[in-house]
Amino acid sequence: MKKWAVSALVYLLIIVGGYYVYASSYGTESHDENMPVNDNGAKSHEQGHEENNVNHNGDSEVIPSLKVHNGELIITLNDLDGNPVSDLEVNHEKLMHLIVVSTDLKGYKHLHPQMVEPGVFKISHSLPVGEYKAFVDIKPIGKEYETAPIPFMTGEVHNENSLIVDSELxxxxxxxxxxxxxxxxxxxxxxxxxxxxxxxxxxxxxxxxxxxxxxxxxxxxxxxxxxxxxxxxxxxxxxxxxxxxxxxxxxxxxxxxxxxxxxxxxx
Incomplete structure (x- = not known):
């Protein structure tokens, strides 16, 4: 009888210990702040496989992403649930102002992509091969939004930032x-x-x-x-x-x- 009780206790400890290990490794809550974030703000275990370059601004209810494809810049606007955002206020005669600068801040473009479907804007570009940052300047109606840089590249050339203060303005x-x-x-x-x-x-x-x-x-x-x-x-x-x-x-x-x-x- 004692031998059976000892065996049962050992078995129970194995079950409890196994469950604890499982919960620690695969639990639903994660607090790893270094883990990348996907388009809808959820944690993602996949690194380096996103097709779009995304603005992850925690203060915004609208998340823009940018993709370079066939000579076009394609900007997609989604809310925090992944739904397209197209309800925008006209701001200085345009729904969207797209500011593109090279990372060395020497190149500068002020563009105005056109909406081609709900939440999707496109514009042709002639950017030289290089490294850039895009700023999607919009005013969503009824949603908080703060403009932040979206890095992207055309080709594999990296630009070095070496600004020199102007002596004459x-x-x-x-x-x-x-x-x-x-x-x-x-x-x-x-x-x-x-x-x-x-x-x-x-x-x-x-x-x-x-x-x-x-x-x-x-x-x-x-x-x-x-x-x-x-x-x-x-x-x-x-x-x-x-x-x-x-x-x-x-x-x-x-x-x-x-x-x-x-x-x-x-x-």
């Missing part, structure tokens, strides 16, 4: 000279960016006198600024961290949009 493009006059270059201050257009008056572009896009040196912090008033090239912004930033100012002259880039240091 005067640039020329398209026969027009534009000078940037910042009210300050200090962190955590409201800063006015005034552009001296040397007597030229730009044409309205996307519902505004001009547009300004700002990125930090690492290409993470995205700022899209519009003029303070309708008839003056004055823009207001604030830098929350010190560092080197690149500013692209866009103005339209004689039916053509020109880009004027500046590199500044915020202290």
């Amino acid at each position: 005067t640039k020329e493009a398209g026969g027009h000279t534009v000078k940037l006059i910042p009210s300050s270059l200090k962190v955590n201050e409201e800063i006015q960016l005034t552009f001296d257009l040397t007597g030229n008056t730009p044409e309205p572009y996307l519902g505004a006198l001009g547009h300004v896009v700002i990125l930090d040196q690492k290409g993470k912090n995205y700022i899209h600024v519009h003029p303070l008033a309708g008839n003056e090239p004055v823009f207001a912004t604030k830098f929350s961290e010190p560092g080197i930033y690149k500013i692209w100012a866009e103005f339209k002259f004689n039916g053509e949009v020109f880009v004027y880039p500046y590199v500044v240091e915020i202290k």
Whole structure:
């Protein structure tokens, strides 16, 4: 009788121990923060097999992904449940502004993909082979969204980031000279960016006198600024961290949009 009781106890311990090992290894809750996240925010065990490049911003209820295919940039918008998002507010005459910069911040494109089906936008591109970051600038209706970089590549060439602060903030493009006059270059201050257009008056572009896009040196912090008033090239912004930033100012002259880039240091 004693031998049977000992055998039963050993058997029971084996069952309990086996269950504990199983639960520890394959339980439904995971707290491994290094595990990649898939499109709907769930943890995924598959690494390096995603076809799309995805913006995983935890503060957003809309998740954009980008794919390069047959000379096109394809942007897909999904909510946290994986459903397509197509209910967008028109923002400066467009549903989507796609800002594409090379990782060395030398190349810059301001594109406007068109919706081809619910939640899917496409646009042809002629980007050189290289490494890029895309910023999907949208205003979803009824959903929180924050723009964040989506890295992608065309080919296998990596760009090195080596920004040099401009000693002169005067640039020329398209026969027009534009000078940037910042009210300050200090962190955590409201800063006015005034552009001296040397007597030229730009044409309205996307519902505004001009547009300004700002990125930090690492290409993470995205700022899209519009003029303070309708008839003056004055823009207001604030830098929350010190560092080197690149500013692209866009103005339209004689039916053509020109880009004027500046590199500044915020202290």
